[in-house]
Amino acid sequence: GAVVSQHPSRVICKSGTSVKIECRSLDFQATTMFWYRQFPKQSLMLMATSNEGSKATYEQGVEKDKFLINHASLTLSTLTVTSAHPEDSSFYICSANLWGREQYFGPGTRLTVT
Amino acid sequence: GENVEQHPSTLSVQEGDSAVIKCTYSDSASNYFPWYKQELGKGPQLIIDIRSNVGEKKDQRIAVTLNKTAKHFSLHITETQPEDSAVYFCAASQGSSNTGKLIFGQGTTLQVKP
Numbered sequence: 001g002a003v004v005s006q007h008p009s010r011v012i013c014k015s016g017t018s019v020k021i022e023c024r025s026l027d028f029q030a031t032t033m034f035w036y037r038q039f040p041k042q043s044l045m046l047m048a049t050s051n052e053g054s055k056a057t058y059e060q061g062v063e064k065d066k067f068l069i070n071h072a073s074l075t076l077s078t079l080t081v082t083s084a085h086p087e088d089s090s091f092y093i094c095s096a097n098l099w100g101r102e103q104y105f106g107p108g109t110r111l112t113v114t
Numbered sequence: 115g116e117n118v119e120q121h122p123s124t125l126s127v128q129e130g131d132s133a134v135i136k137c138t139y140s141d142s143a144s145n146y147f148p149w150y151k152q153e154l155g156k157g158p159q160l161i162i163d164i165r166s167n168v169g170e171k172k173d174q175r176i177a178v179t180l181n182k183t184a185k186h187f188s189l190h191i192t193e194t195q196p197e198d199s200a201v202y203f204c205a206a207s208q209g210s211s212n213t214g215k216l217i218f219g220q221g222t223t224l225q226v227k228p
Contacts, residue, residue, distance in 0.1 A: 006157075032214045043203065043218045044158070093157050097214040102148065105157035 002028045004096050006106035013084055013113055020080045021109045023094030029074035030096035034103070035067070038091045050077045084113045116141040118206050120219025128227050133194050135222045137204035138186040146207035147180060147187045148216070151200045158203060162189070194226045 003026040013019050023033055032051050036044040048069050050056045056069035066088075068080040077096075081088055089112050097103040120137045127133050139147075145166040150158035164171045164178045164187065171178050175194075180187040187206075191198055202222045208215040 004157075034214070043220050046215070049213070049215060095157075101214075102160060102163065103214055103216060104160060105150070108155070108157045110155070 002026075002096070002102070002104045004030075004094065004104045004106040006094055006109050008109060009107060010110045011112070013111070015085055015113055016083055018080055018082045019084055019111060020078055021092055021094075021111075023077045023079070023096070023106055025075045025096040025104075028096075028098055030077075031074065031098055032096070033071060033077040034095045034097075035069060035077075035079050036093045036095065038093060038108075040091075044093065047079075081111065084111070086113045089113045116144075116206075116208060116217055118204060118217045118219040120204050120222060122222060123220065124223045124225070126225045126227065127194050129194060129196060131194055133191045133198070133224055133226075135189045135202055135204065135224075136186060137188070137206075137219050138184075139206040139217070140185065141206060141208065141217070142185065143209045144206040144217075145210050147178070148205050149176075149178060149189050150203045150205065152203065152221075153200045161202075191224075194224075196226050196228050199224055199226045 005024045007022045035047045047062045048056045048058045050069050050071040052071045052074050058064045071077040093108040095103045095105040118139045148163035151161045152158040162176050164180050175192045177190040204219040205216040
Protein backbone atom coordinates (compact mmCIF):
# COMPACT_ATOMS: atom_id res chain seq x y z
CA GLY A 1 0.00 0.00 0.00
CA ALA A 2 0.86 3.66 -0.23
CA VAL A 3 2.85 5.39 2.48
CA VAL A 4 1.73 8.47 4.38
CA SER A 5 3.98 10.11 6.94
CA GLN A 6 3.26 12.57 9.71
CA HIS A 7 5.56 14.84 11.62
CA PRO A 8 5.97 15.17 14.51
CA SER A 9 4.80 11.90 16.03
CA ARG A 10 4.51 13.49 19.45
CA VAL A 11 4.41 17.09 20.58
CA ILE A 12 3.96 18.79 23.91
CA CYS A 13 3.18 22.47 23.95
CA LYS A 14 2.10 25.11 26.41
CA SER A 15 -1.41 26.47 26.48
CA GLY A 16 -1.82 29.42 24.14
CA THR A 17 0.86 28.42 21.67
CA SER A 18 0.35 27.07 18.15
CA VAL A 19 1.42 23.72 16.80
CA LYS A 20 1.88 22.63 13.20
CA ILE A 21 1.51 19.03 12.05
CA GLU A 22 2.69 17.91 8.63
CA CYS A 23 1.20 15.14 6.54
CA ARG A 24 3.00 13.84 3.48
CA SER A 25 2.15 11.21 0.89
CA LEU A 26 5.52 9.67 0.12
CA ASP A 27 4.98 7.56 -2.95
CA PHE A 28 1.87 8.93 -4.59
CA GLN A 29 0.22 12.23 -5.34
CA ALA A 30 -2.81 12.79 -3.17
CA THR A 31 -5.66 14.79 -4.63
CA THR A 32 -7.35 14.80 -1.27
CA MET A 33 -6.11 14.67 2.28
CA PHE A 34 -8.22 14.26 5.37
CA TRP A 35 -7.63 15.25 8.97
CA TYR A 36 -9.09 13.21 11.81
CA ARG A 37 -9.10 13.47 15.54
CA GLN A 38 -9.30 10.44 17.77
CA PHE A 39 -9.98 10.30 21.50
CA PRO A 40 -8.96 7.26 23.55
CA LYS A 41 -11.00 4.15 22.80
CA GLN A 42 -13.11 6.01 20.27
CA SER A 43 -13.54 6.02 16.54
CA LEU A 44 -12.04 8.50 14.10
CA MET A 45 -13.74 11.86 13.88
CA LEU A 46 -13.32 13.63 10.55
CA MET A 47 -12.32 17.24 11.07
CA ALA A 48 -11.78 18.49 7.53
CA THR A 49 -11.18 17.56 3.92
CA SER A 50 -8.27 19.19 2.17
CA ASN A 51 -7.89 19.45 -1.59
CA GLU A 52 -4.69 20.70 -3.17
CA GLY A 53 -4.91 24.32 -4.15
CA SER A 54 -8.28 25.03 -2.60
CA LYS A 55 -9.68 25.84 0.80
CA ALA A 56 -10.34 23.02 3.18
CA THR A 57 -13.88 21.91 3.90
CA TYR A 58 -14.54 21.62 7.62
CA GLU A 59 -17.02 19.31 9.29
CA GLN A 60 -19.80 20.77 11.33
CA GLY A 61 -18.63 21.87 14.75
CA VAL A 62 -14.95 22.17 13.82
CA GLU A 63 -13.60 25.69 14.21
CA LYS A 64 -11.81 26.63 11.01
CA ASP A 65 -9.97 29.52 12.67
CA LYS A 66 -8.61 27.21 15.32
CA PHE A 67 -7.60 24.33 13.07
CA LEU A 68 -5.91 25.88 10.06
CA ILE A 69 -5.33 23.56 7.14
CA ASN A 70 -3.07 24.23 4.20
CA HIS A 71 -2.72 21.84 1.28
CA ALA A 72 0.27 23.33 -0.50
CA SER A 73 1.01 20.53 -2.93
CA LEU A 74 -0.16 17.10 -4.02
CA THR A 75 2.07 15.54 -1.37
CA LEU A 76 1.83 17.88 1.60
CA SER A 77 -0.92 19.10 3.88
CA THR A 78 -0.46 20.84 7.21
CA LEU A 79 -2.73 21.24 10.21
CA THR A 80 -2.01 24.10 12.60
CA VAL A 81 -3.71 24.08 15.97
CA THR A 82 -3.79 27.73 16.97
CA SER A 83 -3.88 28.98 20.55
CA ALA A 84 -3.93 25.43 21.81
CA HIS A 85 -5.67 24.57 25.07
CA PRO A 86 -5.64 21.38 27.14
CA GLU A 87 -8.94 20.28 25.59
CA ASP A 88 -7.18 20.17 22.21
CA SER A 89 -4.98 17.36 23.47
CA SER A 90 -5.72 14.39 21.27
CA PHE A 91 -4.41 12.00 18.63
CA TYR A 92 -4.48 13.67 15.22
CA ILE A 93 -4.32 11.49 12.14
CA CYS A 94 -4.17 12.44 8.50
CA SER A 95 -5.00 10.33 5.49
CA ALA A 96 -4.60 10.71 1.77
CA ASN A 97 -6.13 9.31 -1.35
CA LEU A 98 -6.06 9.72 -5.08
CA TRP A 99 -9.29 10.50 -6.89
CA GLY A 100 -11.58 8.73 -4.44
CA ARG A 101 -9.61 5.51 -4.37
CA GLU A 102 -8.11 3.81 -1.32
CA GLN A 103 -7.49 6.03 1.67
CA TYR A 104 -4.18 5.57 3.46
CA PHE A 105 -3.50 6.85 6.94
CA GLY A 106 -0.46 8.38 8.52
CA PRO A 107 0.93 7.12 11.84
CA GLY A 108 -0.72 9.90 13.83
CA THR A 109 0.49 12.76 16.03
CA ARG A 110 -0.06 12.75 19.77
CA LEU A 111 -0.63 16.33 20.91
CA THR A 112 -0.46 17.19 24.59
CA VAL A 113 -1.22 20.73 25.68
CA THR A 114 -0.08 21.63 29.18
CA GLY B 115 -27.21 11.72 9.01
CA GLU B 116 -25.52 8.74 7.45
CA ASN B 117 -23.93 6.30 9.86
CA VAL B 118 -22.22 2.94 10.18
CA GLU B 119 -22.98 0.57 13.03
CA GLN B 120 -20.33 -1.96 14.02
CA HIS B 121 -20.65 -5.01 16.27
CA PRO B 122 -19.39 -6.35 18.54
CA SER B 123 -17.46 -3.64 20.36
CA THR B 124 -15.14 -6.24 21.88
CA LEU B 125 -14.34 -9.75 20.77
CA SER B 126 -12.14 -12.31 22.47
CA VAL B 127 -11.17 -15.54 20.71
CA GLN B 128 -8.68 -18.34 21.20
CA GLU B 129 -5.72 -18.52 18.89
CA GLY B 130 -6.68 -20.52 15.82
CA ASP B 131 -10.37 -19.71 16.04
CA SER B 132 -12.22 -17.49 13.59
CA ALA B 133 -13.38 -13.95 14.27
CA VAL B 134 -16.28 -12.17 12.61
CA ILE B 135 -17.07 -8.47 12.81
CA LYS B 136 -20.25 -7.07 11.32
CA CYS B 137 -21.23 -3.62 10.09
CA THR B 138 -24.39 -2.08 8.74
CA TYR B 139 -24.61 1.19 6.86
CA SER B 140 -27.42 3.58 6.09
CA ASP B 141 -26.34 5.39 2.90
CA SER B 142 -27.75 3.41 -0.01
CA ALA B 143 -25.35 5.24 -2.35
CA SER B 144 -22.25 3.92 -0.58
CA ASN B 145 -20.20 1.76 -2.91
CA TYR B 146 -16.84 1.34 -1.22
CA PHE B 147 -16.25 -0.50 2.06
CA PRO B 148 -12.75 -0.68 3.56
CA TRP B 149 -11.60 -2.30 6.76
CA TYR B 150 -8.79 -0.91 8.88
CA LYS B 151 -6.67 -2.39 11.65
CA GLN B 152 -5.33 -0.02 14.27
CA GLU B 153 -2.69 -0.99 16.77
CA LEU B 154 -2.18 1.00 19.93
CA GLY B 155 -0.66 4.40 19.30
CA LYS B 156 -0.57 3.95 15.53
CA GLY B 157 -2.60 5.06 12.55
CA PRO B 158 -5.17 2.77 10.94
CA GLN B 159 -3.85 0.35 8.36
CA LEU B 160 -5.97 -0.68 5.38
CA ILE B 161 -6.26 -4.47 5.45
CA ILE B 162 -8.94 -5.21 2.89
CA ASP B 163 -11.68 -3.44 1.00
CA ILE B 164 -14.60 -4.28 -1.21
CA ARG B 165 -16.58 -2.42 -3.80
CA SER B 166 -20.27 -2.80 -4.41
CA ASN B 167 -19.89 -4.68 -7.66
CA VAL B 168 -18.66 -7.78 -5.81
CA GLY B 169 -20.10 -9.79 -2.96
CA GLU B 170 -16.97 -11.31 -1.46
CA LYS B 171 -13.24 -10.74 -1.44
CA LYS B 172 -10.52 -12.80 0.17
CA ASP B 173 -6.88 -12.18 0.98
CA GLN B 174 -5.19 -15.09 2.73
CA ARG B 175 -6.78 -15.35 6.21
CA ILE B 176 -8.97 -12.30 5.77
CA ALA B 177 -12.23 -12.09 3.87
CA VAL B 178 -14.96 -9.52 3.52
CA THR B 179 -18.53 -10.13 2.43
CA LEU B 180 -21.02 -7.54 1.28
CA ASN B 181 -24.81 -7.70 1.10
CA LYS B 182 -25.95 -4.52 -0.60
CA THR B 183 -29.62 -5.37 -0.33
CA ALA B 184 -29.40 -5.65 3.42
CA LYS B 185 -26.75 -2.92 3.66
CA HIS B 186 -24.34 -4.91 5.70
CA PHE B 187 -20.82 -6.17 5.34
CA SER B 188 -18.60 -8.37 7.47
CA LEU B 189 -14.95 -9.07 8.13
CA HIS B 190 -13.89 -12.66 8.63
CA ILE B 191 -10.51 -13.59 10.05
CA THR B 192 -9.63 -17.26 10.08
CA GLU B 193 -6.89 -19.05 12.03
CA THR B 194 -6.44 -16.04 14.28
CA GLN B 195 -3.02 -15.29 15.72
CA PRO B 196 -2.02 -13.14 18.71
CA GLU B 197 -0.68 -10.50 16.33
CA ASP B 198 -4.22 -10.06 14.99
CA SER B 199 -5.09 -8.43 18.32
CA ALA B 200 -5.96 -4.79 17.58
CA VAL B 201 -8.90 -2.47 17.03
CA TYR B 202 -10.69 -3.00 13.73
CA PHE B 203 -12.76 -0.31 12.04
CA CYS B 204 -15.18 -0.75 9.18
CA ALA B 205 -16.05 2.17 6.97
CA ALA B 206 -18.41 3.03 4.15
CA SER B 207 -17.96 5.67 1.51
CA GLN B 208 -20.12 8.73 1.85
CA GLY B 209 -22.15 8.48 -1.30
CA SER B 210 -20.41 7.12 -4.36
CA SER B 211 -16.90 7.64 -2.97
CA ASN B 212 -15.81 10.22 -5.55
CA THR B 213 -14.95 12.56 -2.69
CA GLY B 214 -13.11 9.83 -0.85
CA LYS B 215 -14.93 10.62 2.38
CA LEU B 216 -15.53 7.68 4.66
CA ILE B 217 -17.97 7.08 7.50
CA PHE B 218 -16.42 4.91 10.21
CA GLY B 219 -17.93 2.38 12.54
CA GLN B 220 -17.29 2.56 16.26
CA GLY B 221 -14.52 -0.03 16.21
CA THR B 222 -14.09 -3.57 17.52
CA THR B 223 -11.34 -4.49 19.94
CA LEU B 224 -10.19 -7.98 19.04
CA GLN B 225 -8.19 -9.97 21.54
CA VAL B 226 -6.64 -13.23 20.43
CA LYS B 227 -5.59 -15.34 23.39
CA PRO B 228 -2.57 -17.60 22.90
